[in-house]
Amino acid sequence: MTENGGDKIPFTFRIQKVIDALRDGVTFTRYYHVKEIPEKLANRLIAKLRKKGKLGYKEGGLLLEYERSKLYKRYNKIGSRILNVASGMDGLPQSIFGKENVTMLSRESDRYFRPYDQYTHGIQRSPKVDADMHKIPFENKSFSTVLFNGIQDFDAGLLSEASRVLKSGGYFIMTARGINGVGVNFEKKVEQFGFRLRENNTGVLLRSIVLEKL
Numbered sequence: 001m002t003e004n005g006g007d008k009i010p011f012t013f014r015i016q017k018v019i020d021a022l023r024d025g026v027t028f029t030r031y032y033h034v035k036e037i038p039e040k041l042a043n044r045l046i047a048k049l050r051k052k053g054k055l056g057y058k059e060g061g062l063l064l065e066y067e068r069s070k071l072y073k074r075y076n077k078i079g080s081r082i083l084n085v086a087s088g089m090d091g092l093p094q095s096i097f098g099k100e101n102v103t104m105l106s107r108e109s110d111r112y113f114r115p116y117d118q119y120t121h122g123i124q125r126s127p128k129v130d131a132d133m134h135k136i137p138f139e140n141k142s143f144s145t146v147l148f149n150g151i152q153d154f155d156a157g158l159l160s161e162a163s164r165v166l167k168s169g170g171y172f173i174m175t176a177r178g179i180n181g182v183g184v185n186f187e188k189k190v191e192q193f194g195f196r197l198r199e200n201n202t203g204v205l206l207r208s209i210v211l212e213k214l
Helices: 011-021 026-031 039-052 057-074 092-097 114-120 156-165 186-191
Strands: 082-085 102-105 143-149 166-177 195-202 206-213
Touching: 039 057, 057 092, 057 166, 057 206, 082 092, 082 156, 092 102, 143 156, 156 166, 186 195
Parallel strands: 082 102, 082 143, 143 166
Antiparallel strands: 166 206, 195 206
């Protein structure tokens, strides 16, 4: 229970404390999980990373968002229907694909999103479904792209559901920090779910895996 007697706030929403401490960090609150990062800003962050070998929390988050936005733009097809699983408060896909094209799937209650509206300008208020990513409540072949920001080595339940709701030729795009990876047999394993490995890349900070539905 919280001090106010309500339900315990999930870990992902403890970032509110970070945001509160960064009210003067206009750049961070303006862009993080909200909209595309300017290339000029990203280049400054990359230069700093190469010079010092590390970035602070805010800076690293912004650079990850920049790399993720570039990846998403490569797979942005006009009129595509996008499902963002385990989306939390992630508003970046709406910025790239269009708010009307993205459905968010998360177990987090809407009431946890409200404190963030002042920072994210309501972008996370696009259609959201309260459901488990291992039991996606949509019909077969409903989406052109499924997004998951959090690579896991081999989650059979998620792969099965992503494959089911994707159209043929659609993409399952997984992203995470570059330290994450997948096992050596990952490519063979995903074939049993009707996928082929299209990309397996490590950028400046971002690790990305793109699977294509056969």
